[in-house]
Amino acid sequence: MDPSDEDLLRALAPQVLGTLTRRFGDFDAAEDALQEAMVAAGATWPTRGRPDNPRAWLIQVAQRRMTDAVRAEVARRRRETVAFEREAPDAEVSDRDDSLAMFVLCCHPALSPASAIALTLRAVGGLDTAAIARAFLLPESTMAQRITRAKRKLATLERPFARPGGQQWQLGAVLHVLYLIFTEGHTSTSGPDLRRADLAAEAIRLTRAVRELRPDDTEVTGLLALMLLTDARHAARTGAHGELIPLIEQDRTKWDRTMITEGVRLVTGTLGHGLNGPYQIQAAIAALHARAPRAEDTDWSRILALYTMIERRTPNPMVTLNRAVALAMVHGPAAGLALTAELADQLAGTHRLPAVRGHLHEMAGDYRAAISDYLAAAGRTTSIAERDYLMIRAAQLRSR
Numbered sequence: 411m412d413p414s415d416e417d418l419l420r421a422l423a424p425q426v427l428g429t430l431t432r433r434f435g436d437f438d439a440a441e442d443a444l445q446e447a448m449v450a451a452g453a454t455w456p457t458r459g460r461p462d463n464p465r466a467w468l469i470q471v472a473q474r475r476m477t478d479a480v481r482a483e484v485a486r487r488r489r490e491t492v493a494f495e496r497e498a499p500d501a502e503v504s505d506r507d508d509s510l511a512m513f514v515l516c517c518h519p520a521l522s523p524a525s526a527i528a529l530t531l532r533a534v535g536g537l538d539t540a541a542i543a544r545a546f547l548l549p550e551s552t553m554a555q556r557i558t559r560a561k562r563k564l565a566t567l568e569r570p571f572a573r574p575g576g577q578q579w580q581l582g583a584v585l586h587v588l589y590l591i592f593t594e595g596h597t598s599t600s601g602p603d604l605r606r607a608d609l610a611a612e613a614i615r616l617t618r619a620v621r622e623l624r625p626d627d628t629e630v631t632g633l634l635a636l637m638l639l640t641d642a643r644h645a646a647r648t649g650a651h652g653e654l655i656p657l658i659e660q661d662r663t664k665w666d667r668t669m670i671t672e673g674v675r676l677v678t679g680t681l682g683h684g685l686n687g688p689y690q691i692q693a694a695i696a697a698l699h700a701r702a703p704r705a706e707d708t709d710w711s712r713i714l715a716l717y718t719m720i721e722r723r724t725p726n727p728m729v730t731l732n733r734a735v736a737l738a739m740v741h742g743p744a745a746g747l748a749l750t751a752e753l754a755d756q757l758a759g760t761h762r763l764p765a766v767r768g769h770l771h772e773m774a775g776d777y778r779a780a781i782s783d784y785l786a787a788a789g790r791t792t793s794i795a796e797r798d799y800l801m802i803r804a805a806q807l808r809s810r
Contacts, residue, residue: 415455418464419448420608424534426468428511434476437515437561441533447472513616516560517583520567525560526583527590532557534616535591535609544599544792581624585633585689588617592637596644597793604648604795610641628680632690635680638673639696642666654799658705670700688729691720710739727756731766743774761790765800777807 423444430440447468461467516530531537543553595609617634624630646660677693685691695716702708717733720726730753738746747770750763757763768783781804788800 412456415451415460417608418460419451419468420536421612422465422468423448423536424512425465426472427533428515429469430472430476431515432511433473436476437533437564439476440472443472443475444468446475513584513587513620515564517587518564518567520563521560523583523586525556525563527587528553528556529560530584530587531590535587535594535612537591537594537609541594541599581620581627581630584620585629588613588620589633589689591616592640596640597796600792600794602794603652604654604793605644607644610637610644613637614641628683629687629689631676631680632687632693635673635676635693636689636696638669638676639693639700642669642673642700648795652795653802654795656799657699660705662703662705665700673697674700685716685719686723688720688724691716691723708739710736714740727753728762731757731762735766735769738770738773743770746770747774759790761787761796761800763787764790765796768800768803772803772807777810780804781807 426447427440427444430443431437434440450471451464451468455461512534513530516533517526521529528542531542532539539554539557540550542557543550548556591609592613595606595611595613597604598606614634614637617630617637621627621630621634642665643657643660645666646662646664647655649655673693674697677690677697680690680693685694695713698709698713698716714733714736717729717736721729721733731750734746734749734753737749747767750767750770753763764783765787768780768787771777771780771783784800784804784807788797788804791797791800
């Protein structure tokens with residue numbers, strides 16, 4: 411199959427899944443029917459050509475698969491009849507993005523926030539169970555059980571879909587999911603590439619769509635701004651051979667000024683309501699980085715204040731770790747190292763803590779400790795790009 415067809419199928423999958431699930435009310439059956447439709451597309455499109463309306467084609471093929479199953483049971487036959495009378499197949503081709511309908515389903519209030527996030531990452535974000543488990547720092551088997559339980563819970567609901575904008579829509583869970591999808595795209599947790607452009611772009615696209623529904627929500631706008639300001643740096647984050655380049659060493663002329671301009675405009679527009687939510691504050695931090703023409707021009711004092719503000723509102727060990735870096739830039743590496751020492755239990759087993767400590771030890775001139783921490787971090791990360799960077803950093807310090 412042509413790569414462009416594969417990209418199209420991936421983009422259409424959550425939309426089609428949303429349509430099928432909303433119509434028939436059976437999440438698992440809808441997933442199976444979608445997979446069969448995508449297999450059929452892979453078999454027929456290369457020889458017959460891509461249909462004029464690929465989304466409608468997938469819906470019709472998948473719907474036929476589900477209709478066959480529905481006809482096997484009297485109860486399902488009745489539901490099929492009602493569905494066909496309520497909405498004709500051609501009416502499915504509309505302006506509504508059924509990816510958002512899948513968000514509504516997966517973030518149903520009957521599910522816990524953790525289950526809603528995991529299920530949405532699977533159904534809308536396209537992440538496999540292993541990647542979701544890594545995002546939550548959980549065993550893959552545990553995450554698989556969580557997703558299965560979430561599906562079963564939805565199957566017991568009489569009206570599982572809650573409309574966007576309604577009281578039942580868990581906006582916080584939706585934004586968390588979008589943030590996790592973008593994070594996985596910005597810095598992939600596995601594989602040879604540092605960035606997964608498809609996931610980053612999808613997270614931005616869906617966040618734009620959510621903002622159309624909630625244009626006055628400062629956290630929605632803040633999240634979109636954060637994504638744009640962060641993704642604007644992607645061209646400078648890797649070298650000629652795919653090696654990771656840290657923020658302080660990046661060629662800032664490679665940053666996407668269009669994305670930065672939009673991101674700064676968005677976050678600035680939220681300031682009239684004050685700095686309240688974590689995404690809005692993180693966007694303000696990203697804007698400070700973006701506005702600094704050189705690394706040494708970065709306003710680390712304001713960044714430290716903003717991380718302190720986030721930590722007070724939503725305590726989180728990763729926020730504290732970021733604050734430790736800002737603290738080191740303002741008051742010296744010893745201050746940052748002292749703060750990271752408090753995180754040993756909370757971040758045990760992750761590579762982030764030793765990676766940051768290695769950087770701070772290097773700042774302090776303690777190369778032996780820095781090498782030890784860099785190697786420890788390299789042994790814990792599942793990202794090949796990050797592992798190579800940490801190994802190279804340790805080797806460079808050995809040669810000094």
